[in-house]
Amino acid sequence: MPDESVGAVAELYLGNLLYALERCALSLEADDKPLDAAFYRGIGRKLADAHGRSSPRAPASP
Secondary structure (H helix, E strand, C coil): CCCCCHHHHHHHCHHHHHHHHHHHHHHHHHCCCHHHHHHHHHHHHHHHHHHHHHCCCCCCCC
């Protein structure tokens, strides 16, 4: 892998990371820890939003 920066690795495995964060949140909810679950969902949301801002946008159709 030519660029093994944290950002490059995180982008490569973003789907897996988002899935793991959601599984963690679900587990915390089951343990009656809604604030902890919200914390991990917030991390997932920030990662997804950052990826959306960095992804090239499709041109608008005329």
